Amino acid sequence: MLDRMVRRLDRTLGLVLAALMFAMMLLTFVDVVGRQLFNAPVLGGNELTRIAMGLLVYIGLPLVCLRREHITIGLLSGLIRGRMLRVQHVILNLLFAGVTFIWARQVWIQGEAVERSNSVLMFLQVSTAPYIYVMSVLTFGAAFIYLILAWCYLQGATPKSGEEAG
Amino acid sequence: MEAVAIGFVALFILLFLQVPIAFGMAIVGTIGFGHIIGYGPALKSIGNTATDMVMVYDFSVLPLFILMGNFVARSGISHDLYETSHAWLGHRRGGLAMATIVACGGFSAVCGSSLATVATMSKVALPPMLKFGYDERLATGSIAAGGTLGILIPPSVALVFYGIMTETDIGQLFAAGVIPGVLGIVLYAGAVAVITRINPEMGPPGERIPWKARIRSLRGIWGMVLLFLIVMGGIYGGVFTPTEAAGIGAFGAFVIALLRRRLTVRITLDALADTGRTTAMLLALLIGSLLFANFINVARVPNEIADWFASIQVSPLTVVVICIAIYIVLGCILESISMMLLTVPVFYPVMQSLGVDLVWFGIVVVVVIEISLITPPIGLNVFVLKSMLPDIALTKIFRGVLPFIAADIVRIALIVLIPGLSLFLPRLME
Numbered sequence: 001m002l003d004r005m006v007r008r009l010d011r012t013l014g015l016v017l018a019a020l021m022f023a024m025m026l027l028t029f030v031d032v033v034g035r036q037l038f039n040a041p042v043l044g045g046n047e048l049t050r051i052a053m054g055l056l057v058y059i060g061l062p063l064v065c066l067r068r069e070h071i072t073i074g075l076l077s078g079l080i081r082g083r084m085l086r087v088q089h090v091i092l093n094l095l096f097a098g099v100t101f102i103w104a105r106q107v108w109i110q111g112e113a114v115e116r117s118n119s120v121l122m123f124l125q126v127s128t129a130p131y132i133y134v135m136s137v138l139t140f141g142a143a144f145i146y147l148i149l150a151w152c153y154l155q156g157a158t159p160k161s162g163e164e165a166g
Numbered sequence: 167m168e169a170v171a172i173g174f175v176a177l178f179i180l181l182f183l184q185v186p187i188a189f190g191m192a193i194v195g196t197i198g199f200g201h202i203i204g205y206g207p208a209l210k211s212i213g214n215t216a217t218d219m220v221m222v223y224d225f226s227v228l229p230l231f232i233l234m235g236n237f238v239a240r241s242g243i244s245h246d247l248y249e250t251s252h253a254w255l256g257h258r259r260g261g262l263a264m265a266t267i268v269a270c271g272g273f274s275a276v277c278g279s280s281l282a283t284v285a286t287m288s289k290v291a292l293p294p295m296l297k298f299g300y301d302e303r304l305a306t307g308s309i310a311a312g313g314t315l316g317i318l319i320p321p322s323v324a325l326v327f328y329g330i331m332t333e334t335d336i337g338q339l340f341a342a343g344v345i346p347g348v349l350g351i352v353l354y355a356g357a358v359a360v361i362t363r364i365n366p367e368m369g370p371p372g373e374r375i376p377w378k379a380r381i382r383s384l385r386g387i388w389g390m391v392l393l394f395l396i397v398m399g400g401i402y403g404g405v406f407t408p409t410e411a412a413g414i415g416a417f418g419a420f421v422i423a424l425l426r427r428r429l430t431v432r433i434t435l436d437a438l439a440d441t442g443r444t445t446a447m448l449l450a451l452l453i454g455s456l457l458f459a460n461f462i463n464v465a466r467v468p469n470e471i472a473d474w475f476a477s478i479q480v481s482p483l484t485v486v487v488i489c490i491a492i493y494i495v496l497g498c499i500l501e502s503i504s505m506m507l508l509t510v511p512v513f514y515p516v517m518q519s520l521g522v523d524l525v526w527f528g529i530v531v532v533v534v535i536e537i538s539l540i541t542p543p544i545g546l547n548v549f550v551l552k553s554m555l556p557d558i559a560l561t562k563i564f565r566g567v568l569p570f571i572a573a574d575i576v577r578i579a580l581i582v583l584i585p586g587l588s589l590f591l592p593r594l595m596e
Contacts, residue, residue, distance in 0.1 A: 018438035024226060025233060025420070028413025032406060046223045054221040056229060060446025063439075068184030069447055071501055092184060099189050103212060110213030132217050 002152070010066055015146045017059045025053045051131050053114030058135040062142040067098075086153055093150035104139035111136060170465045173198045177458075187504040188358050188447075190284035190452035195457035202464050211451045215456050220449055223409065227336065228447040230412030231321040234397075234419045235277030236437040238390065244290045246386030247272045247522035252294070252382040253375045255421035260369035263308040266291040267332060270312030271351040271454045272387070274319045275394045276419065280502070280539055284313030284547045288554050296411040302558055304361060307566025311354055311573075314536040317502060319347035320398060321412065324506060324535065327452070331507070332514045333461075335525075336408040337401045338592040344398075345587050346533060349580065353573040388427070393418045400497055402595060451507055459511035468515035475520065482520040485582045486527070486582060489513055490534050497538025501546060506535055529588040533581055539575045 027045055035041040042048070064070055111132035120127050152158075173194045180190040192212070200208035251265035251272070258264065266287060274283050288309050295305040317324050322342035329336035362369040375383075397415040400406035406414065423429050462468065475485055496505050510531065517527050539547045548563050581587055 014442075015435065016440035018435045021229060021233065021442050023436040025230060025413065025416045028226065028230060028410065029417040032410040034411075034504075042575070049223050049226050050178050053223075053226050054217065056442055057220050057446045057449045060442045061450065062452070063443050066446045067443070069443060070188055071447065071451065071504055072181070072184050072186050088183070095185070096189060099193060102209070103192075103216060106209055106213035107216050108213075109210075110217050113213075116219075128221065131221075135217065135220075136307040147417040 001135060006066060010063065013059055013063050017056065017063065020052060020056050020059065024049060024056065027052070044121070047121045047124050050121075051128065054128075054131055054135055058138040062087075062138060062145055065100075065142045065145045086156065089153040090150050093153060094147045095149060097146035100139055100143035104136050104143055107132060107139055108136040167199055167465065167467065167470060169201060171460060173461060173465075174572055186450075187501070187508075188450040189368050189455035191259070191451075191458035191508065193460040193553070195454070195459070196584050199457070201465060202461070211460060212457065215460075219453060219456055221239060224336075224407075225330070227409040227412045228323065228448060229441050230325055230409070230416045231326070232279070232323065232444050233437065233441040234321070234412065234415040235279055235282060236441050237416065237419035237423045237429075238273070238276045239282050239286050240433055240437055241419065241426050241428050243276075243387065243390050243422075243426075244269065244273055244286045246383075247390075248287070248290045248294075248440050250383040250387050252372075253380045256372040257374035258359075259366060259371045260304070260358040261371055262291070262295045262300060263358045263362075263369055266295065266305075266308045266310040267315075267351055267354045267358065270309070271315045271319060271347065272390075274313075274316030274347075275398075276321075276390055276415070278315050279323065280316040280536070281550050283316035284309060284550045285554065287312060288551055293304070294553070298372055299370055301365075301566075303369045303562055303566030304358070305566070306551055306555065306558060306563045307570055308358060308569075309546070310540050310563060311357075311570030313547045313550075314539045314574075315347060315350050315354075317439065317536050317539070318343050318350065318529070318532050320344065321408075321530065323448070324503060324532045325528060326408075327448075327503060327506060327546050328510060328531065330452070330530070331455070331510050332524050334528060337404075338525050338595060339528050340398065340408065341402055341591040342529050342588040343532070346529055346577065346581050349577055349587065350536075350574075351531075353577050354570055355477050357569045357573040376491060389422045393422065402591070404595065441473035448503065451504060455507035455511065458508070462511055463515075468512055468519075471512070472516045472519040474477055475516065482517075482522050483582070484522060485516065486522065486530065489517075489577065490530065493531065493534040494537065494541075497535065497541060500538075502535045502539060505538065506531060523585065523589065523591055526588045528587045530578070530581060533574070533578050537571065537578070540571060540574075 027042065027048060031042040031045040111129050114132055115127060115129035118127070177190050177194045180193065180566070182189060183538070196208050196212060199211065202439040248265060251268040252262065254262040255265045255268065269291065270283055270287050273287065277283060291309055292305055297304070304495060320343050322340070322343060325343055326336055328334065329339050346423040358369065396418065397411045400413045400414065401408055493505065496509065500508070514524060514527070517524060539545055542564050545564070545567070548560065548567060552560050552564055
C-alpha cells in the first residue's frame with residue numbers, strides 16, 4: 001500500500017519536474033537565440049526562469065527526501081546496527097520532519113511578506129507570492145514524508161525509497 | 167569565536183549521526199545566528215534564504231549544465247571518445263590507460279560531474295584494458311583518477327558554486343580552469359608513462375592504427391567537440407553569459423543525443439527528472455551553507471582569522487598552503503561539494519583581505535578537492551568504481567590510484583607557484 005503510494009508520488013512529481021526542466025531548457029535556448037540572432041529576447045524570460053528555478057528546487061525537494069538522496073557522510077554508517085539503528089532512524093526522521101516543518105513555515109511567512117509588499121515582477125506584472133506559497137506547501141509535503149518514514153521505522157518496517165519502489 | 171568552535175563540533179556530531187549535510191549546516195547555522203543576533207531574525211533569514219536565494223536567474227546555470235551532462239552521459243558518446251583516443255594512443259606502452267584519461271578529460275569537458283565520468287568510463291574503458299592484459303591496478307587507477315578531471319574542466323558544478331558564494335565571475339573561473347585541467351590530463355598521462363616504464367608488464371602496447379583510421383575515428387566525436395567549442399568559446403569570447411551558454415549546451419546535447427538515436431521518451435524523462443533532483447539537492451546544500459555562513463559572519467570569524475594572520479605577518483602564500491593542508495585533512499571525511507560549501511565562506515574573506523586573487527584561489531580549492539575524490543578512506547570515485555566492479559579489491563584500486571595522487575601533488579604545486587597557469591586565459595578575457 002505504502003510502497004504503491006510512494007511509487008505513484010515519485011512518478012507524478014518526477015513527471016512534473018521533467019516537464020518543468022524541459023521548459024526551462026527551451027526557454028533559455030529560445031531566449032538566447034532570439035537575443036543573439038534576431039535581437040528579440042523572450043520578454044520576461046528572465047523572470048520566468050526565476051519562478052521556474054524556485055518551483056524546480058521545491059518540487060525536487062520531496063523527491064530527494066523520498067529517495068533519500070540528501071548527501072550524508074558515510075564514514076560511520078556501519079557502526080550502528082539492529083535495534084539501535086531503528087531508534088536512530090526514528091529519531092533522525094523526526095528531526096528532519098521538524099527541520100523541514102520550520103523551513104516550510106518560514107517560507108510561508110516569507111510569502112505573506114511578499115504579498116503584503118504588493119511588489120510585482122517588472123515584465124510579467126505578477127507577484128511571486130503565490131509561487132512562494134506553492135514552494136512552502138511542497139516543503140510541508142517533504143516534512144510529512146519524513147513523519148511517515150519515522151512512523152514506518154517505528155513499526156519496524158524499512159520503507160522503500162522512491163527509486164526502489166519505482 | 168567559542169560559539170563557532172562549539173558550532174563546528176555540533177555540526178560534525180550531527181554529520182556523523184547521518185544527518186544530511188544540508189540539514190546539519192542549516193540547524194547549526196540557525197541556532198548559532200540566533201544565539202548571537204536573536205532567534206526572530208534567525209528564523210526570518212531561513213525564509214529569506216530559502217526563497218530569494220533560490221529564485222535567482224543566474225542559478226539556472228546549474229540545472230542547465232547538469233542537464234547537458236546528463237544528456238551527454240546518455241548519448242553513448244563515451245564509447246566514441248574512447249575509440250578515438252584508443253586509435254591515437256593505443257599503440258604506446260600504457261596507451262589504453264592514457265586513452266582512458268584523455269577520454270575522461272573529453273567527457274568532463276561536456277559533463278560537470280566526476281561521479282558520472284567515473285561511472286560512464288568504467289563501463290567503456292575497463293573491459294578493453296583488462297582484455298589487453300593491463301594490470302588491474304593501472305586500469306582502475308586511471309579511471310578513478312581520470313574521473314576527477316570532471317570537477318575542474320569546465321563546465322564545472324564546483325566552480326559555479328564557488329562563483330556564487332564568492333561573487334566571482336563564473337565565466338572567468340571557467341576560463342581559469344582550462345589550462346590546469348589540461349595540465350591534469352598531461353600529468354596523469356605522464357604518470358602512466360612512468361608506471362609502464364618501470365614495469366612494462368602493467369600496460370602492454372597495442373596495435374598501431376593507420377592514420378586514415380585515426381582521422382576516421384574523429385567522426386563520432388565532432389558533434390561534442392563543436393558543442394564544447396560553442397559553449398566555452400561563447401563564454402570566453404563574451405558572446406554568452408554562462409547561463410546562456412548552459413542553455414545552448416543543454417539544448418545542443420539534447421539534439422546530439424536525439425540524432426544519435428539514444429533517447430527514448432523514458433530516457434529523456436529520466437535525464438530531466440534526474441537533473442531536477444540533483445538541482446534540488448545541491449540548492450538545499452547551498453541554502454544550508456548560506457545559513458551556516460550567516461552564523462560564521464556575525465561571529466566575525468573570517469575577520470578574526472584575517473587579523474590573526476596579519477598580526478603574525480605570514481605571507482599570503484603560506485596562508486594558502488595552510489588552507490590546502492586543511493582541505494586535504496577534511497577531504498578524508500567530507501564529500502567534495504559539501505567541503506567547499508562549508509569552508510569557502512570562512513576562507514574567502516580571509517583571502518580577500520590578504521589580497522589573494524579569488525579566481526586563482528578558486529582553482530586551487532577545486533584542484534585540492536579533486537584530490538579528495540581519490541584519497542583514502544573516503545575517495546568517492548574509488549567507491550563508485552568499486553560498486554561497479556565487485557570482484558576487484560578496494561585496496562587494489564587505492565594502490566592503483568597512488569601514482570596519480572603523486573601527479574596531483576605536482577599539479578597543485580605548479581598551480582600554486584605559477585598563478586599564470588590559471589590566470590592567463592581570464593586575463594585575456596578582460
